[in-house]
Amino acid sequence: MTSVLYDVPGPRARARNRMLTAIGAVVVLGLVALALWRLSVNDQLDGDRWSVLFDPRTDVPQAIGNALVRTLRVAVLGMIAATVLGALLAIGRLSDRAWVRRPVTVVVEFFRAVPLLLLILFSFIFLPALGTPISPFAALLLGLVLYNMAVLAEIFRSGILSVDRGQWESAYALGMSKSQVMTTVLLPQAVRRMLPVLIAQLVVLLKDTSLGYIVTYSELLRTSRGLVEFFGNTYSFQFYVAAAIVYIAVNVLISSIARLVERRTRKNRKVKATAPVALPDTPTATGQAV
């Protein structure tokens, strides 16, 4: 099988590849050995350091579990609110009336261009100054919703625009009004096609909940930091690795669900009239739909 970079390997290329594989194995093993050596030199591989993570008597597994639940809570609430608002904004951005379209476009472009941390900090600092006290949970939720509704608005809009024009042309020919076309013809197909991208955006949102650390919301990262401060610096590496592993495990799980949904969507009859969309490969911590 030829690929863009390599032709089918002949005998010399096969020998070269074997040598490269051997060198690669040596390099990887060397890196692993180096990492393990550095870790053991600093006594990071001691069993009693790692046992504190799994011992229920120290309350550490419970604390991490509760923190994960709090993280998931803000993530799920934020996703639901952002989805509803994002759909509304997407419809508004596609409106025929300029007095709806222009302000909505400004709002969406504004919230997409501003860092998420700035939104969260501004809600956390500004609203109390106005007299309304705000909890860290609410400030984090507000910032997450404002940011992700703009990102999801763009996702929904590209989904709606990816529906074949034959669909809405025939809907209009049947005499449907704009809102009927939108709600009964365009949105269902768009949402079905965009579902994997939405699930991938949930991964981004989960990562962004870690910003709750900065506004003192006790999500996973802040709890890990608190555990480090409680148990002392000797355990700091272990706690951070534990937090990282939990994040990675949850995100890999959700990403595989997104890939599964994407594969099933491709074969689904009900999305035949929409253009296929690739899962965004380049979303980052503060969210960016491609």
Added chain:
Amino acid sequence: MSVLIDNLPLLLRGFWMTLVLSVLGALGAVVLGTLLAALRVSPSAPLRGLGYLYVELLRNTPLTVVFFFMAFGLPQLDLALPNFFLSGLLALVLYTSAFVCEAIRSGINAVPPGQAEAARALGMPFGQVIGQVVLPQAVRTVIPPLGNVWIALVKNSSIASAFAVTELTAVLTRLSNQTAGALVAIGAGVTIGYLIITLPSGYVVSRFERRLAVLR
């Protein structure tokens, strides 16, 4: 308004720090990301696995956790960096390089294999196939995702403010004990600082995307 003028040096210093973090981070991320992409497309399976592991690890970890490791985890391994700016920069570079690698890889895979097959059939050596045929076409596909990664990097640099780097967002937290009206002015100033960088970049990226769509 007066609070903005009073704090203008601080705002400008924060804006400059954001710009420095973003540009240096982008350069480092592009270099490391290209190296990672080379690892991921290499014919050697262990190197491919190494690249895949790195990318999956860093794409699924929040940037804040990466910052934590660089600022507080590295000293535990006797690898402490001299100041918080460097550890913040390293965190940004490591994190963004994973996305740069994926963008470059998708760009290379987007080139039709027939192009490379024809080039090889014409007798071009590997260097010429890559340099004259594959890379020019790959670059066209790679620019919009890289533009998005750049914009995201500028916004991600705001997280450095929580790790002792005085960039734009840190200006907001520094001046947070003001009246509501002054806060709005400072918030507007900080926001405008970010918009100065992200809005033109977003405009350039969408212009490029439109040009690409026409070409296809």
